[in-house]
Each structure stands twice: as structure tokens, then as C-alpha cells.
Amino acid sequence: MTSVVLGVDLGTSAVKVSAVDRTGNIVAQQSFDYPLSYPKPGYAEQNPEDWVNGTTVAIVNLILKDGIKPSEIDGISFSGQMHGLVLLDANNQVLRPAILWNDTRTTAQVTEINETLGQEFIDITRNRALEGFTLPKILWVKENEPEIFKQATTFVLPKDYVRYRMTGKLQMEYSDAAGTVAFDVAKKTWSKTIQEVFELPASFFPEVIESIGYAGNITESYATFSGLDTHTKVFGGAADNAAGAVGAGILEPNMVMSSIGTSGVVLKYEDNANVDYKGDLHFFNHAIPNKFYSMGVTLAAGYSLSWFKNTFAKDEDFSDFVASAEQSTVGANGLIFTPYLVGERTPHPDGDVRGAFLGVDGTHQKYDFVRSVLEGIIFSFRDIFDIYDREGADFDTVVAIGGGAKSPLWLQIQADIFSKKVTTLRNEQGPGLGAAMLAATGLGWFDTVQDAAKSFISFGATYEPIADNVVKYQKVHAAYKKAYAATAEISHDLMNYRRENAE
Ligand SMILES: Nc1ncnc2c1ncn2[C@@H]1O[C@H](COP(=O)(O)OP(=O)(O)O)[C@@H](O)[C@H]1O
Ligand SMILES: O=C(CO)[C@@H](O)[C@H](O)COP(=O)(O)O
Incomplete structure (x- = not known):
């Protein structure tokens, strides 16, 4: 009898479940899409029930369409979109739609965290407070939806909720707990200081297990719902970036x-x-x-390129469109693109900055623009490498x-x-x-x-790096590095204009 494990990749637009054998061979894969709602500018929410249903449909299809036998599925674990807040009441019922990692409604709470704890916050959590992280979302509900918050007894992150529905046990695991920024990363415990300062009871924060830690077996009820067998063991899993790093x-x-x-x-x-x-x-x-x-x-990153293609080269084949940049030169004939289409995180934590093409010349062709988009995305990665170099x-x-x-x-x-x-x-x-x-x-x-x-x-x-190109790119990157400071104020003004004129 072959045995397989299921890797559940709970993403933002879809869940993909892979059945993998002992040699690492993917024997079958099924995915299921779910919707995202944007009820107001800057808001992004999902219904946790959609994650459970999508995951279950994918598992049912693995069993019914791909012929994976439930008796052969020995283990399940997860990769999950990070930071999303799933608020639960005393009966572990979901209290409101999940507030996702890409929801930026929490600027006031981020300011509040920074003003209250300042450097101490970074010392504990090893992170700066950002709109995408979970603690600001908890504080937002506390301040803006007090009636809902009164009923909340605990919270989990997206994949933890799906795991809970499979096992009946409520846990988080370390890699995702860290992304709440209520966690003392070095000590691997929930931060008492954060709990006290923001008046959140210790009981609000769930048990944390290892990513490879045993969470529970499939319950009778989830076995009936999904076709799985109760012998299947479920393990903690990880934040998508941690799981991606493991898979890479x-x-x-x-x-x-x-x-x-x-x-x-x-x-x-x-x-x-x-x-x-x-x-x-x-x-x-x-x-x-x-x-x-x-x-x-x-x-x-990829979104900048997809945006450019969808807007200016909709009917072209993606690979041909990307390869057209070979007709341009290293440095895109002096054209620079900053990929801040939806704001930025690193190294410029700024939700309101927007992108720019700089150095546009009458001789520039479409392929120069494509190349500048490819390069601008990698320059933004280079900015991250510069932080590593600095340290x-x-x-x-x-x-x-x-x-x-x-x-x-x-x-x-x-x-x-x-x-x-x-x-x-x-x-x-x-x-x-x-x-x-x-x-x-x-x-x-x-x-x-x-x-x-x-x-x-x-x-x-x-x-391998090509020495001549390395030198040229150093020069263009030096110009790129000045672009944020030079354009931030202008793009903030334009963002305000858009807000004032939003329908
Ligand atoms: N043939 C291609 N060459 C280069 N980039 C591509 C190609 N096809 C897609 N991409 C880029 O890959 C991105 C999607 O990557 P993917 O890893 O599938 O993202 P996600 O899992 O976040 O949806 C797209 O936004 C696009 O920019
Ligand atoms: O917010 C972060 C990491 O801090 C994102 O990486 C989300 O975790 C992305 O989820 P997907 O786009 O992969 O669904």
C-alpha cells in the first residue's frame, strides 16, 4: 500500500491541495477558488467557511477524481496566508468575516502601537507594527466594533481555523503566531507586555504548537463531511512564506x-x-x-508586471511579452519603474506611495517599458539585499x-x-x-x-552574474534608490486627490 501526505496551501485567491508520496512525488493536485470582498477602500475580507468548503471540495476531488484512497492518506499539514484575523466566540463560532493580510484599515492602530510601545515593541516582536499584521486588526475590532469584540474569547489565523474544523482542536503554530506581532519571537511565547498594555486577556491567545507538531486526528464529523479517514493525523503547518522556504x-x-x-x-x-x-x-x-x-x-512584484501586461499588452502571450524586454538594454535605455502600485512594505513602509516611470524619453519603445518593469521589481528586491549587506x-x-x-x-x-x-x-x-x-x-x-x-x-x-551588467545595474540602482524620496510626496498628494474624488 502506498502512503501519501496532503499539503494544503491555503492562499488568498484559492486553496491548492497536493497529495505527495514518500519520495516527494506529487501524485495528484486539486484546487478550489474562493472570493475576496473589498467592502470599503482599503478593506479586504474573506469568509472562513469558504476556506473550509474549498479545502474540503479539493480533498473530495482528490479522493473521487484522482482515486487517492482515504486509507492511504496518513498525514495532512498546511501552508497558510498570513496575518488574517479570525475572531471566535466562546463556542468557537466565527464572529465576523476574516480581516486579511492585505487589508489596510488599521493605520490608526499602527500609530497607537508605535506611540504606546515604540522601540520596546520591536524588541519584543522583532518587527515594526504594520497595517497588514494581526494585532492592529484586533485593536481595530476592539475600537470600532465593541459589540462584536465583547463576544470574542479567542482568535486564530486562516489555516489554523481550517485545521480546527478538521480536528476539533484549536491551536496556532509558531511561524504564524510570530506574524500576529503579539508574540515574543525569541522567547517563543505570547508577550505579556503586549497583553497588558493593550488590555487583552492571556486567555485570548491560543495554545501554540510546532509546525511539525501533532495537532489531532481527523474527527468523525469531518471524516463524514470530506470522505477522509479518522486515522489521518493532522500537523501544525506554517505561514506561507515559512512553508515556501521549506519547499524551496x-x-x-x-x-x-x-x-x-x-x-x-x-x-x-x-x-x-x-x-x-x-x-x-x-x-x-x-x-x-x-x-x-x-x-x-x-x-x-509579479502584480506590477501583470498589471502592465493586462493594461498595455492584453492579447500577447505572457512569455513572449516578457521576452520582448531582450530588445531593450541593461537599464532599459535609461527608464526606471518603481513598483509601488499598491503601496510598499520594505524598505519603505508606506501604504500610500504609488509607482512611477522616470526618465521617459521620446525614443522609448514598449519593450523598454517592459524591461524597466522587470528591473524595477528586482531593484526593489535589491533594496532588501542592501539591508542584509548593511547588517x-x-x-x-x-x-x-x-x-x-x-x-x-x-x-x-x-x-x-x-x-x-x-x-x-x-x-x-x-x-x-x-x-x-x-x-x-x-x-x-x-x-x-x-x-x-x-x-x-x-x-x-x-x-551567474555577468560582470559588465553588474556594474551597469549598480549605477541604475543608485538612481532608483533616490526615486522613493523624490516621488513619495507627489504620490501622497495624488492618493488624497483620488480619495477626495472617489465615487
Ligand atoms: N511566463 C512568465 N514569465 C515571467 N513571469 C511570469 C510568467 N507567467 C507569470 N509570471 C508572473 O508570475 C506572477 C504570478 O506568480 P505566482 O507564483 O503564480 O503568484 P501567486 O501564487 O501569488 O498568485 C504573475 O503576477 C506574473 O507577473
Ligand atoms: O502578508 C504576507 C506576508 O507577510 C503575505 O505573504 C501573505 O501571507 C500572502 O499570501 P498569498 O498572496 O501567498 O496568498
């Missing part, structure tokens, strides 16, 4: 991940919590017990993942702008594979997550 083999201090999805992430494995990025990078607990990772986030972080391998890693040209641009060797994965499967590796390790198929990686992951093509 970012498990050694010399490794950095560069991910171009809708958003972009530069993520570094950290062996201990001694390093201090002063809140300029996110710093969270890893999915590997007692390890950490730091990361910087570009909010509109003396040492690494030699960059593993490129996400939809952006499909383009050889874009991979070479990464190598040239980072001035580092860039490696791809042979069969990239994203955070879902990381989630499956966590279940496989939890089940004892492997002693450690690192051992699981040896069996599940293999690296593909490598791109």
Missing part, C-alpha cells in the same frame, strides 16, 4: 529565497534570534523548530521561485542586480510541497525537515 530548501544560513509571485519576498534563513534588523525586515519563527527567518516584502549578513545562494522564475531573462536580471548566483528548483511546487514536507516529518517519515528536503527537493538551472 531554504534550510541553511547561506541561503536566501527570492520569490516573485503576486507580491515579492526576499527571505533569509536565520540560525538564531541574535541578529537584529531593527524592524527594517520582518523577523519570524521558522517552520523548523527553534529556527527563524527574516524577510522583506515588495507588495506588487553584514552572509549568504552565497539565492533560490528563485514563483511565477517570475519562469523567465530566463528575468532570472539573469536577478543574478546581475543581486550580483549573486541565482538557482532555480527543478520541479517547483511552492508552499504546498513545504506543507507536505512538514506532515511527512511530523509523521516520522524523516527525522528532520532538512532530511525531508534532501528527498523532496532538487535544484535546477543556475544563473
Whole structure:
């Protein structure tokens, strides 16, 4: 009998469930989309029931359409969209729609946190308070929906809610708990200081388990609902970026991940919590017990390119459209793009900044614009590398993942702008594979997550920096670095204009 684990990748637009065998082979995959609602400008919400239903439909399809036998599914684990607030009452009923990571209604609460705790907040949580994180969302409900908050006895994050519905046990795990910014990352406990200062009872914060930790078995009722078997063991899982790092083999201090999805992430494995990025990078607990990772986030990475294509080259094939940038030059013939289409996080935590094309010349062609978009996204990643350089972080391998890693040209641009060797994965499967590796390790198929990686992951093509391009890009990046300060005030004025004139 073969045995498989299920990796549930609970994303923002869809859930993807992968059935993976003991050798890391994906034997079947099913996904299901769910809606996102934007009830007001800056708001982004989802119904947790949609996550449960979507995950269940995907599992049912794995069983009925792909022929995966419930008796062969030994373990399940998760990768989850981070930071989303799921508020629960005393009966663990959901009290309001989940407020998601990309919801920015909480600027007042972020200011309140910064003014109340200042540097102490960064010392405890190892992060700066940002609109996307969970604590500001909790405070928003407390201040704006007191009737709802009065009924709230606890909260969890998106994938924790799905796990709860499968096992009947309510827990969080460390990598996602860190993203609440109510957590003492180095000590691996909920912060008493934050609980006291913001008047939140300790009982409001759930039990926290390891990513590879056993959460429970599938309950009778969820087995009836999904077709699963009650012998299946469920494990903690991880925040999507931690699970993505596991699935990309970012498990050694010399490794950095560069991910171009809708958003972009530069993520570094950290062996201990001694390093201090002063809140300029996110710093969270890893999915590997007692390890950490730091990361910087570009909010509109692949999204910037997709936006440009959908707006100006709708009918072109995506790969041809990207490859057209080869007709331009290193530095896009002197055209710069700043990818701040939905605001930015790292290194400019500014929800109101917006993007710009700079240096537009009468000779520029569409392919120059495409190239400047590809380069601008990687310049924003380079800004994150600059923080690592400032702090003396040492690494030699960059593993490129996400939809952006499909383009050889874009991979070479990464190598040239980072001035580092860039490696791809042979069969990239994203955070879902990381989630499956966590279940496989939890089940004892492997002693450690690192051992699981040896069996599940293999690296593909490598791109070396081209010396001449490196020098040219250093010059253009120096100009790019001035763009934020030079354009922020103008784009804030334009944002205010849009708000004043919103229908
Ligand atoms: N052929 C391609 N070459 C380069 N980039 C691509 C290609 N196809 C898609 N992309 C980029 O990949 C992004 C999506 O990446 P993906 O990892 O699927 O994101 P997510 O999981 O966040 O939806 C798109 O926004 C697009 O910019
Ligand atoms: O907010 C963060 C990380 O801090 C995001 O990475 C979300 O966790 C993204 O979810 P998906 O776009 O992958 O669904």
C-alpha cells in the first residue's frame, strides 16, 4: 500500500491541495477558488467557511477524481496566508468575516502601537507594527466594533481555523503566531507586555504548537463531511512564506529565497534570534523548530508586471511579452519603474506611495517599458539585499521561485542586480510541497525537515552574474534608490486627490 501526505496551501485567491508520496512525488493536485470582498477602500475580507468548503471540495476531488484512497492518506499539514484575523466566540463560532493580510484599515492602530510601545515593541516582536499584521486588526475590532469584540474569547489565523474544523482542536503554530506581532519571537511565547498594555486577556491567545507538531486526528464529523479517514493525523503547518522556504530548501544560513509571485519576498534563513534588523525586515519563527527567518516584502512584484501586461499588452502571450524586454538594454535605455502600485512594505513602509516611470524619453519603445518593469521589481528586491549587506549578513545562494522564475531573462536580471548566483528548483511546487514536507516529518517519515528536503527537493538551472551588467545595474540602482524620496510626496498628494474624488 502506498502512503501519501496532503499539503494544503491555503492562499488568498484559492486553496491548492497536493497529495505527495514518500519520495516527494506529487501524485495528484486539486484546487478550489474562493472570493475576496473589498467592502470599503482599503478593506479586504474573506469568509472562513469558504476556506473550509474549498479545502474540503479539493480533498473530495482528490479522493473521487484522482482515486487517492482515504486509507492511504496518513498525514495532512498546511501552508497558510498570513496575518488574517479570525475572531471566535466562546463556542468557537466565527464572529465576523476574516480581516486579511492585505487589508489596510488599521493605520490608526499602527500609530497607537508605535506611540504606546515604540522601540520596546520591536524588541519584543522583532518587527515594526504594520497595517497588514494581526494585532492592529484586533485593536481595530476592539475600537470600532465593541459589540462584536465583547463576544470574542479567542482568535486564530486562516489555516489554523481550517485545521480546527478538521480536528476539533484549536491551536496556532509558531511561524504564524510570530506574524500576529503579539508574540515574543525569541522567547517563543505570547508577550505579556503586549497583553497588558493593550488590555487583552492571556486567555485570548491560543495554545501554540510546532509546525511539525501533532495537532489531532481527523474527527468523525469531518471524516463524514470530506470522505477522509479518522486515522489521518493532522500537523501544525506554517505561514506561507515559512512553508515556501521549506519547499524551496531554504534550510541553511547561506541561503536566501527570492520569490516573485503576486507580491515579492526576499527571505533569509536565520540560525538564531541574535541578529537584529531593527524592524527594517520582518523577523519570524521558522517552520523548523527553534529556527527563524527574516524577510522583506515588495507588495506588487509579479502584480506590477501583470498589471502592465493586462493594461498595455492584453492579447500577447505572457512569455513572449516578457521576452520582448531582450530588445531593450541593461537599464532599459535609461527608464526606471518603481513598483509601488499598491503601496510598499520594505524598505519603505508606506501604504500610500504609488509607482512611477522616470526618465521617459521620446525614443522609448514598449519593450523598454517592459524591461524597466522587470528591473524595477528586482531593484526593489535589491533594496532588501542592501539591508542584509548593511547588517553584514552572509549568504552565497539565492533560490528563485514563483511565477517570475519562469523567465530566463528575468532570472539573469536577478543574478546581475543581486550580483549573486541565482538557482532555480527543478520541479517547483511552492508552499504546498513545504506543507507536505512538514506532515511527512511530523509523521516520522524523516527525522528532520532538512532530511525531508534532501528527498523532496532538487535544484535546477543556475544563473551567474555577468560582470559588465553588474556594474551597469549598480549605477541604475543608485538612481532608483533616490526615486522613493523624490516621488513619495507627489504620490501622497495624488492618493488624497483620488480619495477626495472617489465615487
Ligand atoms: N511566463 C512568465 N514569465 C515571467 N513571469 C511570469 C510568467 N507567467 C507569470 N509570471 C508572473 O508570475 C506572477 C504570478 O506568480 P505566482 O507564483 O503564480 O503568484 P501567486 O501564487 O501569488 O498568485 C504573475 O503576477 C506574473 O507577473
Ligand atoms: O502578508 C504576507 C506576508 O507577510 C503575505 O505573504 C501573505 O501571507 C500572502 O499570501 P498569498 O498572496 O501567498 O496568498
